[in-house]
Every structure is written in C-alpha cells, then in structure tokens.
Amino acid sequence: MSLLQIANLRRAFYGLEVLRGVDMTVQAGGITGLIGPNGAGKTTLFNVVSGLVPPDAGSIRFDGREISGLAPDAVSRAGLVRTFQVARGFPKLSVFQHLMLYGRDQPGETLWQAIVGTRAARQREAELAERAWETARFLRLDELIDNPATALSGGQKKLLEIGRALMAAPRLVLLDEPTAGVNPTLQNEIGERLLELPKRGITVLLIEHDMGFIAQLCNPVIVMAEGQVLTEGTFDSVRADHRVREAYLGRRAA
Amino acid sequence: MLNYLLFIATIGSIYGLLALSLNLIWGGTGMVNLGLAGFFAVGAYASALTTTTGHMPILAGWVLALIVGGAAGLVVVLSTTRLREDYLAIVTLGFAEVVRLVASNEIWLTRGTDGISGIPGPWRVALGREYFNAVYLPILLVVLLLVYWLMRRIDGSPYGRALRAIREDAQVAQVAGKPVLRFKAQAFALSAAIAGLAGALYGHFTSYIAPDLFLPLITVYIFLAVASGGVGSPAGALVGAYLLIALLESARFFVELIPAVTAVQRAALKELLIAVALILVLRLMPKGLLPERIPRAPLVGGKP
Numbered sequence: 001m002s003l004l005q006i007a008n009l010r011r012a013f014y015g016l017e018v019l020r021g022v023d024m025t026v027q028a029g030g031i032t033g034l035i036g037p038n039g040a041g042k043t044t045l046f047n048v049v050s051g052l053v054p055p056d057a058g059s060i061r062f063d064g065r066e067i068s069g070l071a072p073d074a075v076s077r078a079g080l081v082r083t084f085q086v087a088r089g090f091p092k093l094s095v096f097q098h099l100m101l102y103g104r105d106q107p108g109e110t111l112w113q114a115i116v117g118t119r120a121a122r123q124r125e126a127e128l129a130e131r132a133w134e135t136a137r138f139l140r141l142d143e144l145i146d147n148p149a150t151a152l153s154g155g156q157k158k159l160l161e162i163g164r165a166l167m168a169a170p171r172l173v174l175l176d177e178p179t180a181g182v183n184p185t186l187q188n189e190i191g192e193r194l195l196e197l198p199k200r201g202i203t204v205l206l207i208e209h210d211m212g213f214i215a216q217l218c219n220p221v222i223v224m225a226e227g228q229v230l231t232e233g234t235f236d237s238v239r240a241d242h243r244v245r246e247a248y249l250g251r252r253a254a
Numbered sequence: 255m256l257n258y259l260l261f262i263a264t265i266g267s268i269y270g271l272l273a274l275s276l277n278l279i280w281g282g283t284g285m286v287n288l289g290l291a292g293f294f295a296v297g298a299y300a301s302a303l304t305t306t307t308g309h310m311p312i313l314a315g316w317v318l319a320l321i322v323g324g325a326a327g328l329v330v331v332l333s334t335t336r337l338r339e340d341y342l343a344i345v346t347l348g349f350a351e352v353v354r355l356v357a358s359n360e361i362w363l364t365r366g367t368d369g370i371s372g373i374p375g376p377w378r379v380a381l382g383r384e385y386f387n388a389v390y391l392p393i394l395l396v397v398l399l400l401v402y403w404l405m406r407r408i409d410g411s412p413y414g415r416a417l418r419a420i421r422e423d424a425q426v427a428q429v430a431g432k433p434v435l436r437f438k439a440q441a442f443a444l445s446a447a448i449a450g451l452a453g454a455l456y457g458h459f460t461s462y463i464a465p466d467l468f469l470p471l472i473t474v475y476i477f478l479a480v481a482s483g484g485v486g487s488p489a490g491a492l493v494g495a496y497l498l499i500a501l502l503e504s505a506r507f508f509v510e511l512i513p514a515v516t517a518v519q520r521a522a523l524k525e526l527l528i529a530v531a532l533i534l535v536l537r538l539m540p541k542g543l544l545p546e547r548i549p550r551a552p553l554v555g556g557k558p
Binding site for chain 1 (some may be wrong): 404407408411412413414415416418419422423425426427428429430431432433434440444546548549550551552554
C-alpha cells in the first residue's frame with residue numbers, strides 16, 4: 001500500500017526551481033532511502049511535505065488524504081513527523097520533556113484542563129510518562145533523562161530525535177540525515193534503533209549521505225537530482241545505474 | 255510608619271501581579287511584551303469608569319478589567335501573528351503609547367490628563383484612611399495568591415510544557431504537532447487580563463488614575479523585577495517584584511543620608527543606586543534569585 005504519494009511537486013525560490021516536478025511514492029512499512037548529490041532538493045522536499053514551505057504546484061497525498069498546504073502542526077497531527085538535518089530541539093527542556101511533548105492527544109494541553117487538572121489529563125500524563133521512560137531506556141538515554149538538551153552530545157541529540165518520533169507514533173517519519181556528524185560506533189547504534197521503527201508500524205523515509213548506512217538499512221532507495229526523481233530501486237541496482245553516477249560525478253567523469 | 259509600610263507592601267503586591275503576568279508571556283512563552291503598562295492602564299480605566307461613571311459595584315469593575323484586558327491582549331496578539339521578537343516588542347510598545355494618548359485626549363470618556371478621581375475603594379469611607387490600607391492589603395494578597403496558584407498550575411502542566419517548547423523553538427513545536435498560534439493567543443490574552451486586573455486593583459487603592467501614571471517606565475521596572483527574580487519562574491517573579499519595590503523605597507531613605515547634595519542630585523543618585531543594585535544581582539546571580547528549574551521526570555512503576 002502506498003502511504004505517501006507525491007505528484008508533480010514544484011517549488012522555486014527567487015526564480016530558482018529547486019523542486020521541478022517531483023513524482024514519488026513511498027510504500028507503507030520499511031525504510032526507504034532518499035539520496036542524491038548536494039542541491040538535489042532533498043531537504044526542500046522534506047520542508048514542503050512537512051508543511052514548513054508551501055509548494056508552488058503539485059499534490060501530496062498522505063494516507064489517502066491531500067496534505068499539501070496544511071500547516072506543519074496539522075501535518076504532524078495527521079501522522080507525519082520529521083526531524084532536522086542539524087538536530088533541533090528545545091535547548092532548556094529535558095530529555096523527558098522532549099519525549100513527553102511528542103505524545104499525541106494530551107487533554108492537559110488545553111488551558112482549562114491544565115488548571116483544573118482533570119482525571120483524563122492526569123491519566124494520559126501517567127501513560128505517556130511510562131512510555132517516555134521505556135523510550136529513553138530503549139535508546140539508552142535513561143541516565144540522561146533529566147538533562148537539558150544542550151547537555152547532550154551530537155549523537156545523543158540524534159538518538160533523542162528518534163525517540164521523539166517513537167513517542168509521536170506517526171505513520172511516517174522523515175529523517176533528515178540521522179547520522180550526520182556522528183562517530184561510527186554511535187552510527188551503528190542509531191542504525192540498529194532505526195530498524196525498530198518499522199516493527200512498530202512506523203514507515204521511515206530518510207535522507208543520508210553515508211552509502212554504507214544506506215546499503216545496510218534502506219530498501220528501496222530513491223535517487224534525486226536537480227529537483228527531480230532520477231530513479232528508484234534496490235541499493236545495488238541504483239548503484240549500477242550510470243545516470244546516478246553521472247548525477248554524482250558529472251557527465252564527463254562518468 | 256505602619257501605614258507607609260502597608261502602602262509599600264500594597265504597591266509591591268500590584269507589581270507582583272504585573273510580574274506574574276509578564277513572566278507568563280515572556281518567561282513562559284518567550285514573547286516580549288513591552289506594552290505591559292498599556293494593559294495595566296486599560297484595566298485601571300475599565301474598572302474606574304465602571305465604578306464611577308457607571309455606578310457599578312467594585313467587584314464588577316474588577317471582573318470587567320479582566321475581560322477588557324484580556325480582549326485588548328487578544329486584539330494585539332492576533333494583529334501581530336506574523337511578527338516575532340523585536341517586531342512584536344515594538345508593536346506592543348506602540349500599543350501602550352496609544353492607550354496613554356487615547357486616555358489623554360478622549361476627554362469625554364477618560365477626563366483627559368485631569369485623570370479620574372474619587373474611585374471607590376472597598377469600605378474606604380467606613381474605615382477611614384488609617385484602616386483602609388490594612389484591609390485592602392489582605393484582599394490584594396488573596397488575589398495575588400490565587401493568580402500565583404494559577405501560574406504554578408499552568409507551569410507544571412502539559413500546557414506549560416508546550417508553551418516552553420514554543421519559547422525555545424516555535425517551528426519545532428509546530429512540527430511536534432502543537433497549534434502554536436492557539437497557545438500564543440491564549441497565553442497572551444491571559445497575561446494581558448492579569449495586567450488589567452492589576453490596573454483595576456491599583457486604581458481602587460489610590461482612588462486616582464491619570465495617563466501619566468502609566469508611563470513605559472513601569473514596564474521597564476517589571477522586566478527588571480522578572481529578570482532579577484528569575485525568568486520563567488513564578489516564585490522568582492514575585493520575589494523580584496518585592497525586591498524591586500524594596501530597592502526603590504530604601505534608595506529614597508539612603509540618599510537622604512548623603513550630605514551636601516541638592517534635591518536634583520539626590521534624585522539622580524537614587525536612580526543610580528537602584529541601577530547598581532540590580533546590576534549586582536544579575537552579575538552575582540545571572541539566572542536570577544530563583545531561577546527556572548527543569549522538573550525531574552516522575553518515577554514510573556517503581557523503576558528508576
């Protein structure tokens with residue numbers, strides 16, 4: 001079943017066409033890789049799909065519903081959560097607070113229920129707290145659960161982003177370079193943890209430049225270049241494709 | 255002397271209310287509201303006019319001050335949804351000046367720069383000057399404690415957590431699924447309502463209000479109070495407000511002791527002393543006297 005269907009998606013900045021009619025389908029379940037040389041439009045695609053940047057044209061169907069033009073919070077509540085290339089969070093909030101924030105359907109987030117402290121609000125908070133602890137233990141962040149995000153290393157911040165996605169329990173998560181700037185040991189750990197997401201019913205679409213990482217985790221792999229999808233297939237078939245080499249290395253070198 | 259102390263404690267408590275209002279919006283949500291004095295004035299005028307021109311009971315004036323303050327806040331925040339940080343600060347500062355100019359010039363409504371005198375206080379006539387202050391302060395403290403309790407409730411709730419997330423990075427909060435505009439509008443309106451209530455309580459205490467009592471200096475004072483008390487902590491905001499009023503008043507006595515200076519020089523020295531004291535507080539305790547704390551994760555199911 002296709003979870004995300006993007007058709008003829010376009011977006012230009014100051015006359016420069018960054019997305020030039022992207023057509024892409026992401027199947028439910030599994031980890032799909034999105035690769036392509038710098039400037040191919042991968043991050044812009046994430047920005048448009050997650051609602052941060054409105055598209056100029058085209059359609060984005062998620063879970064059978066058109067989501068292009070929705071505000072980022074509405075997209076998020078529809079079950080599509082993203083992370084950022086440079087880990088972004090809430091510097092002064094603790095690991096625990098980060099995890100709790102991504103919990104869905106919190107009655108305590110309405111002003112009235114927050115003040116009164118209704119039973120429903122307390123119950124949901126207790127449920128989420130239990131899940132937040134589980135998630136922290138799963139990512140081995142439980143020792144750091146009361147630390148502010150500023151006190152985490154780059155790799156731990158990346159792990160926390162995965163934790164946030166787990167707490168939100170979305171249908172689809174867009175990960176923008178989940179291992180950028182992370183040492184190889186931690187990179188393996190992040191990869192292992194990522195494998196858990198599809199098992200919990202979370203489909204993953206991730207941008208990554210580390211080809212070893214892509215080869216290990218992703219099937220299929222989608223290749224973007226110059227604002228369009230170039231090709232799609234298993235990692236080996238994509239690697240063998242001469243168009244992909246041209247896109248990365250330039251026409252003459254290939 | 256006792257009456258003077260009661261007077262100071264009352265003004266301190268009104269500043270405390272303003273500090274709680276500012277802490278909610280600045281400390282809790284990260285929005286810089288330089289128009290605090292404007293909302294303070296709106297509430298003061300709403301209640302004063304209701305009870306003098308409108309001949310309504312004092313309590314009705316207070317409730318109306320809350321509503322009008324909150325409504326003014328809602329108008330300001332909804333007309334600035336596209337603005338952030340410095341720009342929001344400029345617009346709110348402008349709002350406060352507009353309020354003051356309207357109060358000075360719409361004489362038919364506000365009696366202009368003459369101000370409104372004879373604002374009734376609860377049982378003021380029966381009690382006389384002597385006892386009125388002693389009765390008003392407890393009433394004010396009850397209101398202050400109620401608002402403080404409210405702020406603590408919000409602070410420890412999922413609602414307060416979402417506000418903090420918006421303060422740290424509104425875009426990421428949105429990606430996390432939080433309707434940022436709803437949170438900002440509610441918090442701003444609530445904060446403005448509290449400032450309006452503070453204005454009403456001020457007017458009924460002094461029995462007289464005029465446009466020049468609502469200068470931007472009040473806003474600056476409250477920012478100093480919240481900063482020195484600890485941005486983001488309601489207890490800090492309260493402590494900061496009382497500290498500020500204590501500094502303002504004790505500086506007055508202190509400069510009296512300095513020989514061979516003229517009255518003008520004395521006034522300047524007073525300002526200097528207050529500035530030095532506040533700089534010292536922030537130099538020694540950069541996060542304020544009672545800084546915001548990260549709440550610890552609750553232990554679940556007996557496991558750490």
